[in-house]
Amino acid sequence: MKIVVLVKQVPDSTEIRVDKETGTLIRAGVPSIINPDDLAGVEAALQLKEKNGAHITIISMGPPMAADMLKELYARGVDDCILITDRAFAGADTCATSSTLAAALNKVGYDLIIAGRQAIDGDTAQVGPQTAERLGIPQVTYVDEIIDINDTTVTVKKALEDCEQILEAKLPCVLTTLSGMNEPRYMNCNDIVDSFSKEVKIMTFNDLEIDASKVGLAGSPTKVHHTFTKEVSAETQTFTLPADETAKLIAKTLKEKQLITK
Amino acid sequence: MFIDTCYNLEKDCKKISFQRYAWLKKLVKKITIILTHEKNSSKIIMDCAFIVKVYMRKKHVLQILWFNYMYEERRTFMDFMLTEQQKMMKKLFSEFAEKEVKPLAGEIDEEERFPRETVEKMRTCAMLGIPFPREYGGAGADYLSYILAVEEISKVCGTTGVVLSAHTSLGTTPIYMFGTDEQKKKYLPDLCSGKKLGAFGLTEPNAGTDAAGQQTTAVKDGDDYIINGSKIFITNAGEADVYVIFAMTDKTQGTRGISAFILEKGTPGFTIGKHEKKLGIRGSATSELIFNNVRLSKDQLLGQEGKGFKIAMQTLDGGRIGIAAQALGIAQGAIDEAVAYVKSRKQFGRPIAKFQNTQFQLADMQTKTDAARWMVYSAAMAKETGQPYTYLAAEAKLFAAEVAMEVTTKAIQLLGGYGYTRDYPVERMFRDAKITEIYEGTSEVQRMVISGQMLR
Numbered sequence: 001m002k003i004v005v006l007v008k009q010v011p012d013s014t015e016i017r018v019d020k021e022t023g024t025l026i027r028a029g030v031p032s033i034i035n036p037d038d039l040a041g042v043e044a045a046l047q048l049k050e051k052n053g054a055h056i057t058i059i060s061m062g063p064p065m066a067a068d069m070l071k072e073l074y075a076r077g078v079d080d081c082i083l084i085t086d087r088a089f090a091g092a093d094t095c096a097t098s099s100t101l102a103a104a105l106n107k108v109g110y111d112l113i114i115a116g117r118q119a120i121d122g123d124t125a126q127v128g129p130q131t132a133e134r135l136g137i138p139q140v141t142y143v144d145e146i147i148d149i150n151d152t153t154v155t156v157k158k159a160l161e162d163c164e165q166i167l168e169a170k171l172p173c174v175l176t177t178l179s180g181m182n183e184p185r186y187m188n189c190n191d192i193v194d195s196f197s198k199e200v201k202i203m204t205f206n207d208l209e210i211d212a213s214k215v216g217l218a219g220s221p222t223k224v225h226h227t228f229t230k231e232v233s234a235e236t237q238t239f240t241l242p243a244d245e246t247a248k249l250i251a252k253t254l255k256e257k258q259l260i261t262k
Numbered sequence: 263m264f265i266d267t268c269y270n271l272e273k274d275c276k277k278i279s280f281q282r283y284a285w286l287k288k289l290v291k292k293i294t295i296i297l298t299h300e301k302n303s304s305k306i307i308m309d310c311a312f313i314v315k316v317y318m319r320k321k322h323v324l325q326i327l328w329f330n331y332m333y334e335e336r337r338t339f340m341d342f343m344l345t346e347q348q349k350m351m352k353k354l355f356s357e358f359a360e361k362e363v364k365p366l367a368g369e370i371d372e373e374e375r376f377p378r379e380t381v382e383k384m385r386t387c388a389m390l391g392i393p394f395p396r397e398y399g400g401a402g403a404d405y406l407s408y409i410l411a412v413e414e415i416s417k418v419c420g421t422t423g424v425v426l427s428a429h430t431s432l433g434t435t436p437i438y439m440f441g442t443d444e445q446k447k448k449y450l451p452d453l454c455s456g457k458k459l460g461a462f463g464l465t466e467p468n469a470g471t472d473a474a475g476q477q478t479t480a481v482k483d484g485d486d487y488i489i490n491g492s493k494i495f496i497t498n499a500g501e502a503d504v505y506v507i508f509a510m511t512d513k514t515q516g517t518r519g520i521s522a523f524i525l526e527k528g529t530p531g532f533t534i535g536k537h538e539k540k541l542g543i544r545g546s547a548t549s550e551l552i553f554n555n556v557r558l559s560k561d562q563l564l565g566q567e568g569k570g571f572k573i574a575m576q577t578l579d580g581g582r583i584g585i586a587a588q589a590l591g592i593a594q595g596a597i598d599e600a601v602a603y604v605k606s607r608k609q610f611g612r613p614i615a616k617f618q619n620t621q622f623q624l625a626d627m628q629t630k631t632d633a634a635r636w637m638v639y640s641a642a643m644a645k646e647t648g649q650p651y652t653y654l655a656a657e658a659k660l661f662a663a664e665v666a667m668e669v670t671t672k673a674i675q676l677l678g679g680y681g682y683t684r685d686y687p688v689e690r691m692f693r694d695a696k697i698t699e700i701y702e703g704t705s706e707v708q709r710m711v712i713s714g715q716m717l718r
Binding site for chain 2: 068071072075185186187188189190191192193195196
């Protein structure tokens with residue numbers, strides 16, 4: 001079975017600076033990590049490999065420095081790492097990104113595609129589903145557990161806010177995973193040493209069969225007009241009430257604000 | 263043809279300085295290995311061929327190459343620019359220490375409990391055979407990577423640091439360095455993969471610093487040896503499966519009458535005695551080994567008969583870098599705790615980090631710890647690159663241990679009354695630091711080794 005995991009390198013900071021002119025993130029100087037939801041996807045793939053045997057390919061799209069992150073995935077036990085990198089892909093929104101990834105996936109081949117639910121920098125949760133649509137294959141989002149897999153189908157648990165669903169999907173399909181679904185394994189000293197003799201394969205625009213108008217800025221219908229920090233108003237009300245009434249008031253307020261449902 | 267060139271080159275080399283000779287010899291060896299094994303390392307062959315060619319024709323170009331080489335070597339020595347591989351290793355160790363070792367550190371100290379579960383987790387990360395070749399089940403990484411592991415783990419737990427250090431430096435290294443092919447094949451894969459844990463038994467009640475005063479005896483009986491006696495203060499005792507121990511095979515010969523043996527847990531007559539109650543590293547198992555007519559076959563003799571003292575001393579040379587790394591880790595761990603504390607602790611209306619005394623104390627603590635780090639890493643690099651390192655290891659251990667003691671004392675002072683309690687880890691770190699001035703050669707022994715080299 002050929003499993004492909006889509007992985008993104010994201011800035012490891014809550015203090016992300018934004019370029020005021022372009023409205024895009026300034027990545028220089030911010031330490032990078034593997035997006036947590038994606039890392040859960042990698043772990044899920046590794047567990048499947050241990051259980052049933054599989055070949056795991058990682059595909060990432062990003063600047064050349066993302067290759068270091070991919071080496072770390074070699075050190076966790078994946079088989080192949082591909083970095084899609086080209087100036088032609090710069091400035092891509094989720095629409096252009098999924099087009100590019102789909103083109104790469106068609107080239108690489110797949111039985112199962114795993115992507116993280118969403119990246120901690122953009123929080124769109126769109127790339128996984130869009131990729132599935134472009135490939136014309138089923139998708140299950142918010143996967144919390146892969147229950148069973150065989151040559152034709154996969155059974156998963158999907159975690160929604162107030163319920164869980166057990167779903168079966170035909171292969172090939174796309175699953176998007178939640179970071180809470182597992183505890184990603186550590187790198188392994190042997191694999192770290194080996195990872196330095198393995199190559200991160202580079203794919204550029206010329207390697208993919210895709211129209212230039214569908215990638216990068218040109219292929220991105222999303223335009224960021226203005227980026228700003230939301231102002232938080234600190235309006236405080238003080239109540240002096242007996243304990244039971246206080247509890248009722250808190251519950252009522254939380255319900256009104258739709259922070260709790262029951 | 264290459265071989266001839268190499269041979270001539272080596273002959274010529276003997277006329278030049280020792281250091282350059284060593285470099286060229288290494289080169290020649292590399293070429294010979296490549297040619298004999300017909301390995302497809304075309305780049306190395308090209309490099310070597312180029313240098314050999316240049317050497318034959320233009321000696322001044324060789325001079326430039328030599329300076330470049332020395333510059334590179336010095337960079338590794340002086341800047342400690344960790345390689346990408348070492349950085350990735352460090353990342354793993356630090357993440358592992360933070361998530362797996364730190365949460366247990368207080369508990370295993372309090373309960374004086376061996377961290378078996380952590381050893382098991384280290385095994386899954388292949389951390390128990392870091393500097394040994396892949397053919398014996400090791401990770402095939404460098405010595406500095408192993409030192410980084412001891413340092414990162416000791417930052418949060420001195421006990422776990424010494425478990426790793428004693429297993430790697432003392433239990434496994436002597437078998438790797440002095441074992442026969444059969445012994446290496448028999449013991450190393452299990453030790454390097456962490457399936458088995460290693461230990462080292464040299465110290466006796468009457469043979470501490472004076473290690474030559476061994477009273478444990480090994481008497482020949484046909485092809486076997488019968489061991490009688492005991493060892494004390496043995497790290498990992500009872501928890502380890504494989505022990506490298508020392509015994510007198512010939513009392514009349516003094517140090518030349520000492521031999522080394524490999525002993526396995528469960529051998530009839532071999533028992534674990536009293537478990538020591540210690541000031542620090544309380545989770546580490548420190549016990550007595552008792553040998554009562556233990557029969558060992560000649561296959562369990564490590565190295566030649568009578569060469570045990572040399573094996574012990576050379577093993578301890580390397581081990582000292584491990585303990586120096588443990589001391590370094592403890593010192594840095596205490597600084598990290600102190601920095602976090604002084605930022606949040608308020609007195610006289612502001613965080614105590616704003617007071618100059620705090621700032622100056624911290625600056626001194628970090629400066630000394632960084633100096634110790636420099637020494638520990640250079641000793642590790644010297645060992646890795648095949649340079650003499652005995653005195654570097656002794657200096658690193660002496661200095662790092664004393665820095666660890668000083669820094670942990672100051673850290674407690676910065677935390678004040680809280681620092682003296684078990685609510686904060688600096689109290690444990692202070693207790694753990696003390697042993698680094700004592701085991702694997704006391705600070706006094708290190709001074710003997712260093713001055714011995716100076717006054718030769």
